[in-house]
Amino acid sequence: MEFLQMMKNGKPQQIAMNMINRNPQISNNPIAQNLIGMAQKGDYKGIEEFGRNIAKERGVDFDKSFEEFKNQLQLK
């Protein structure tokens, strides 16, 4: 019911953000909050930098992995 009201009144992006923020695992997670903040501000470069840093820490080639990810979703 509440979801339907949200669908009627809000923008899809806002609805998605509200749903994400309601999850206590995300709302109590400072890293996730930082990511959401960047997404809301449209700081996509910051998100990419975050991804690159994580990939570097895990010893993963970011560009290669991202290409594979895009291929899986057939975004190419």
Place this chain on the structure above:
Amino acid sequence: MQINPYQTYQQPAMTNFNPGFNAYQYNPMQNVQPQRMIQQEQTQPQQQAAQQPGMIGRMVSKMEDIVPNDVPMNGMPAFFPKQDLTEIYVKLWNNDGTLSTFVFKPSQNGEVINNKCDDKKLEIGLSEDATRAFMDRFDDLSNRLDVIEKSIKPKGRASTAKKDGDGE
């Protein structure tokens, strides 16, 4: 008149069995199972809540044994005591996706406890950058020595040749 020997045998058995069967029509398991389910449902959130404030980590033999997956991505630090208890590594993910590492060393009354393996620690403690800087310096020095050696050698030969010429 024939006597049926089984008649007397069967009847008591049936009469004894029936009350027992009737008694089991009330199945205590039917009531026990839902109770257990409810108990499990009640205990699961408690366990999850109890896990949150607890410490995350494990014993390691060296720092390199720690993999990024050992550190939770919720901002909580993970603790990795070294097996010989000479150091405790604390790792946590930063907001920018980098991994921070803090090294805690034992101390007593404000003084760092010296251990037998201090020399080894010093060797290991030198970072790669410091080692590289030293090695670059050594390479530079050896190159300079080579240049000096080359510049000296021809002169030495010439002077010996001259000396030889003088001698003749």
